[in-house]
Amino acid sequence: MKKVVQLLTNNESSALSRILGVLSKRQCHVESLSVTSDVFNPDFSNVTLVTDLKREEEASLLIKQLDKLIDVVEVKDLTIKGGVARELALVKVASPSDIRSEVISLAEPFRASIINVSRDALTFQLTGKSEKIDAFIELVKPYGIKEVSRTGAVAFIRNDQEDSSAKECSLALN
């Protein structure tokens, strides 16, 4: 099952390799990983990590092992705590002039914006849940996808009350 994990870490390159070490030691697959410097404290980084676990029990173990790392200041399992996750993707679709308007019309419901136009291709930028991006890619596949670049999910907790209520929020990240 998919797990979205948010970490606050020391802003050291070794921090990232330790985090990935915990995952690779447990043979956990990393679906996506995003790292940025923390806005509030330049000594920290924000990491969002999406992994796919075979069993639910592995999740708490993984969280505890990540938390044990001295470079990890804070770690949260957003799939339990009720997070919000979004992703950005750039998708270059083959669009010769005869089908160009058709491709554009497909992109509209996804609120994908066109950021580059060339003679035979359009580049779309879209944001949203990872599933939405998957769906868009599936939809335009028959037209010929030339290139895709995705950020992977970035996420945090939806509201501030996560500590007061330990109740499990919906597992799907909305």
Add this chain to the structure above:
Amino acid sequence: MRNDDKTVMRVRTGADLLIESILASGTDTIFGYPGGAVLPIYDALYGGKLKHVLTRHEQGAVHAAEGFARVSGKPGVVIVTSGPGATNVVTGLMDAMMDSLPLVVFTGQVASGFIGTDAFQEADVLGITAPTTKHSFQIKRASDIPRIVKEAFHIATTGRPGPVVVDIPKDLAGQVVEQVPDEEMNLPGYRVKDDLDIDLLQVKRLGEALSASERPVILAGAGVVHAKASELLLEVAEKFNVPVVNTLLGLGSFPADHPLFLGMGGMHGTYAANVAITECDLLVNFGARFDDRLTGNLAKFAPNAKVAHVDIDPSELGKNVKTDIPVEGDAKAVLNSLLMGSYPSPDTEDWRKLTAKNKMAYPLQYKIEDNQILPQQMVEWLHDYTKGEAIVVTDVGQHQMWAAQYYSFTKPNRFVTSGGLGTMGFGFPAAIGAQIAEPEKKVVAVLGDGGFQMTLQELAVVKERNLPLKVVILNNEVLGMVRQWQEAFYEERYSESLIPVQPDFVKLAESYGIKGVRVESEQEARQVLAETMTNNEPIVIDCRVKKLENVYPMVAPGKGLNEMLGVKA
């Protein structure tokens, strides 16, 4: 700068700061081996207060530091050079990681400007040691050295202890330092709970479960030894009338001669211990990590028991065995809290009768043979001639199990062994470290002939420091545990496990200026032990033992703990 009488004045450098910081941590002895990248550090050591033990290989230094840490409870400190110096300590780091030993290892590194250029003797130490340490640092500014050394010792020795590496580029060690800020530690991602900060709700559940149990067993591991909680464990076991099983690393945390003691559990555990774990209705684990060598087949492990697990490391709770009562906390504090609480003692008389009967009816056993020494006998004699009071350090393999089974440890911190990683070559240098930590105590290294040959170059340290260390080689001329498995599971195809060509261990010892003696009969063994175990001289005893002896009982891989081989019929 030179003064008038032409002595060279040294200015204060990063290396000086390092030595000052190590001394400030309370360390007086370090183990190490010099080299190019640590020349500034060794220069700062020269003629100073810090006692440096020069081993003959970096692996020897790190294992000696482990032995030192294990018996003293203080961190073992190591300095090695960059590249091969650093990679040679990796096995010891992993060993200390698995067995929760506090180490602080300083590795030299090439100069800052050369890092990443595949410079001479460069290795990516942070990368290599990340999975084998509790944490590792690389010095970026010489003025950070005091703070980082403070942090390294703090991390190594608090919470669940472990090894910490500090990588020091050569230029920073040599850099002149003018002003050193007195900085506090800055470890936002490391929170150490107060020892007394335990989960009281779970302790209450544990107390109630103990009161309600009919067939309880305590499993005591190294966590009890680390927490210095042996006396409290005894009180709790006696108050609640609970039989006690030890893990390998927990030996000594409960007196082996106590009626409630059932012996070591696991792959080569006693019948009484393994059956008790299998049949109990409450299993209380204090400070053990449910290693596979202890549990056997997990599906058959303690099938009828409610499981309580007390561990200072929350990531151990529920890792291998599903836990009904997880108690995060220091073993000492939890035991104390159990004694303070008003939990009635359960009536376990029938259960204790059964466990005592098993202990009587199915003791550890071997078949005495004429004209040859059995390794088990030698360990028993060793126990007798040291009055059971020696610090016994082992290597890994059959002799390790025989030492664990037959020495009967009655006090903690008297058994030093490589448990989790099972590192051959560990025993001899670890014994040197133990002897250096406890110069007045009797330290005996019980080794196999295979493992001793991995690190025997450290005989030079025994001679150099005139350590009264006793080395007993249980010499069967085979890699015994490998051979035993080949006998049991590979139709006696002894692939590369027979090692008939060996050094003459007596002459070898003598070549280092140490007395060596070979014993081949009970009479010779007793005579040599009587002579040597009471004096203050080092000795190497090459004890020739039966070649094809096996360690029993044995739980084969994949089997449950109660499915033991080699139990009295």
